[in-house]
Amino acid sequence: MIAHLSGVILSCFGWLPALIVFSVKKNTSPFVRHHASEALNFQLTLLIPYFIAWAVFIGLGVYYPDISSIGSILIAVIWVLSILFGVLASLGANKGTWYRYPVAIRMVR
Numbered sequence: 374m375i376a377h378l379s380g381v382i383l384s385c386f387g388w389l390p391a392l393i394v395f396s397v398k399k400n401t402s403p404f405v406r407h408h409a410s411e412a413l414n415f416q417l418t419l420l421i422p423y424f425i426a427w428a429v430f431i432g433l434g435v436y437y438p439d440i441s442s443i444g445s446i447l448i449a450v451i452w453v454l455s456i457l458f459g460v461l462a463s464l465g466a467n468k469g470t471w472y473r474y475p476v477a478i479r480m481v482r
Contacts, residue, residue: 376412378459387455388416395481408466415458415477422451 379390395409430444458474465472 376409378463379412379416387459388413388420391416404469404471407471408462410481411462411472411474411477412459413481414479415462415474416455417480418474418476418478419451419455423448426451 376391376394379387391409391413395406395413398409399406426444426447428444429447430441433444434441458476462472462474
């Protein structure tokens with residue numbers, strides 16, 4: 374559950390605890406490996422929209438400061454989705470189900 378909920382607290386750096394859990398616990402059980410890799414894949418996938426949202430925020434802040442709040446709204450929406458999917462995944466892991474994130478690029482298996 375720590376791997377799933379790490380994005381709630383660390384937002385852009387949620388991949389780091391997920392990577393640590395995956396590296397340390399991947400040989401413990403197939404269930405733990407599955408959830409750690411799912412959390413890592415999801416957090417790494419979230420880096421793409423985070424980078425885009427930060428680029429929009431900085432770009433609009435430099436060229437159009439009046440509408441730079443669009444970038445911060447995008448960052449907040451991504452963070453809220455991270456919380457929502459992280460909580461759903463942690464509840465699934467707590468119940469013992471093999472949860473898969475609906476939007477995640479499968480980079481780590």
